[in-house]
Every structure is written in structure tokens, then in C-alpha cells.
Amino acid sequence: MKRRDYGQYCGLARAMELVGERWALLIVRDLTVRPRRFTDLLEGLPGIPTNVLSTRLKELEQAGIIERQLAPAPQRGVQYAFTQAGHDLEPALLALGRWGATQLGEPRPGEIVTPESVTLSLRAVFDPAAAADLTASWEIRHPDYILHAVVTDGHLEAGVGPTPDKPDLAITFEPDGLPSYRALVQAAKCGLVKLEGRRTLLQTFLRVFASTEQDR
Structure with a gap:
């Protein structure tokens, strides 16, 4: 899947190229809170297709926003965690979340809280x-x-x-x-x-x- 390219030399455009694809910011949200394994991310993001999650994780890793780590015991396998670039994204994510909260109405059918x-x-x-x-x-x-x-x-x-x-x-x-x-x-x-x-x-x-x- 080819990443969207806006063709503009602009910080906002570049940010959208890196984290603006569908599901990307929710993956970033969950990794802001704590490192997660692939299965953990799937559980916290019901509705995301496994192939889309794999693609987004690959894109975020290639962008230097996340990295793979060995999961600590007693867990096994690989987990995904923020790099410094990922941690630097948190203030912008919080600001966007604050603004989004002002736009929330009543819960819609099927919406969940994690x-x-x-x-x-x-x-x-x-x-x-x-x-x-x-x-x-x-x-x-x-x-x-x-x-x-x-x-x-x-x-x-x-x-x-x-x-x-x-x-x-x-x-x-x-x-x-x-x-x-x-x-x-x-x-x-x-x-x-x-x-x-x-x-x-x-x-x-x-x-x-x-x-x-x-x-x-």
C-alpha cells in the first residue's frame, strides 16, 4: 500500500503523510500509553483488519516513530514501542484529543471505550x-x-x-x-x-x- 504523498513542503503535510492514514493515530494512541504486542493492539482496536494493522506498523516503523522490542517476561515475542520521535508526537496527540473531546456528542451504536x-x-x-x-x-x-x-x-x-x-x-x-x-x-x-x-x-x-x- 503506497503512502499518501501531498507534494507539499509543509510540516503538517509531512505529519499527515506519516500518521494520517486510517487507524494510524489510534495505533499511536495505544502505544503512547504503553508498549503493545500485535495481538494486544488487535484486541484494543476491534474492527481493524490484521493486514491493515501489519501495514500501519510497518509504515510507522519505517518512519522511525516506533520500533520492535522483545516483550518482557512472562510475555513472549515482539512488542512495539515508541522511539524518541514517537514520544515527541505525544503533545500533538493530546492537543488533538482535547479538541476532539469537544466534538463528542452522545455515544453512537457500537462505540467502545478502552x-x-x-x-x-x-x-x-x-x-x-x-x-x-x-x-x-x-x-x-x-x-x-x-x-x-x-x-x-x-x-x-x-x-x-x-x-x-x-x-x-x-x-x-x-x-x-x-x-x-x-x-x-x-x-x-x-x-x-x-x-x-x-x-x-x-x-x-x-x-x-x-x-x-x-x-x-
């Missing part, structure tokens, strides 16, 4: 100014996933899985609809979450991870 998409939402809405000098950790628990958000002196580390140590506050929620970040915020504001730990950190969470100015 742990990677919620993690990216946490990173995208994180407000460094509101978190200045803050050190706190949260664990978000849902029947389908567990996420962590750890802020150390105003710097965020968010990912899939539990916190490395016991969280300052664990937030457990079971939304009626899609288990998205928006659903988490709505449930927390309505008191429809179970809290374990420093309960006052719920309001801190809502302030630091506010999706809009009105949320703050």
Missing part, C-alpha cells in the same frame, strides 16, 4: 497549573480496567494498571453507559463512586483533571 483511551483522556485534560507543587496518587477502578494517575511535584504519570504503591485515593465506579472519562467525572460529581483513602482528594482530582474551564 483503557488506553481513558488514560489518554487523563493525560489530555491534566492541568499542570492546577497541580503545581501537588503530590498525590489516584487509582481508578472499573470492572473492565484499572488505571493510575500519580502526580509528583506537579508532574503527571498516568497509565494502565494499579499504582506502584498504595494510592492516596482509590475511586471505584460502575457507569450505566460507556466507561469513559466523561462518565467517571459525572459519576464522581454525583457521588456515585466508592472512595477508599483520602476522600478530600476527590475534589482535587476533579480540579486537576478538569476537561473544561467550567469543570474547574
Whole structure:
């Protein structure tokens, strides 16, 4: 499959040539959160044909955005991870995700939420100014996933899985609809979450991870 060439000497055009093909940015989204094996990417991107995933991974690897690594034990085989060029793409990806969130209406039939998409939402809405000098950790628990958000002196580390140590506050929620970040915020504001730990950190969470100015 030939990569699209716009024939323009322009940074945006070049970026679209590298990551603008169908499914490419969602693959990048998932690899932004953590390295993934081929089968992991297939599981997190239901609907993507295996040949398309193979092609996109090859294109991203040729572009120097991702690289192959040996998966750590107890996993086996090869996993895909970001190169430095891939990590440099994350701020643009977060900005695009923030803008896209403003365009979301009601969920459409068949749409899903993945742990990677919620993690990216946490990173995208994180407000460094509101978190200045803050050190706190949260664990978000849902029947389908567990996420962590750890802020150390105003710097965020968010990912899939539990916190490395016991969280300052664990937030457990079971939304009626899609288990998205928006659903988490709505449930927390309505008191429809179970809290374990420093309960006052719920309001801190809502302030630091506010999706809009009105949320703050």
C-alpha cells in the first residue's frame, strides 16, 4: 500500500503523510500509553483488519516513530514501542484529543471505550497549573480496567494498571453507559463512586483533571 504523498513542503503535510492514514493515530494512541504486542493492539482496536494493522506498523516503523522490542517476561515475542520521535508526537496527540473531546456528542451504536483511551483522556485534560507543587496518587477502578494517575511535584504519570504503591485515593465506579472519562467525572460529581483513602482528594482530582474551564 503506497503512502499518501501531498507534494507539499509543509510540516503538517509531512505529519499527515506519516500518521494520517486510517487507524494510524489510534495505533499511536495505544502505544503512547504503553508498549503493545500485535495481538494486544488487535484486541484494543476491534474492527481493524490484521493486514491493515501489519501495514500501519510497518509504515510507522519505517518512519522511525516506533520500533520492535522483545516483550518482557512472562510475555513472549515482539512488542512495539515508541522511539524518541514517537514520544515527541505525544503533545500533538493530546492537543488533538482535547479538541476532539469537544466534538463528542452522545455515544453512537457500537462505540467502545478502552483503557488506553481513558488514560489518554487523563493525560489530555491534566492541568499542570492546577497541580503545581501537588503530590498525590489516584487509582481508578472499573470492572473492565484499572488505571493510575500519580502526580509528583506537579508532574503527571498516568497509565494502565494499579499504582506502584498504595494510592492516596482509590475511586471505584460502575457507569450505566460507556466507561469513559466523561462518565467517571459525572459519576464522581454525583457521588456515585466508592472512595477508599483520602476522600478530600476527590475534589482535587476533579480540579486537576478538569476537561473544561467550567469543570474547574
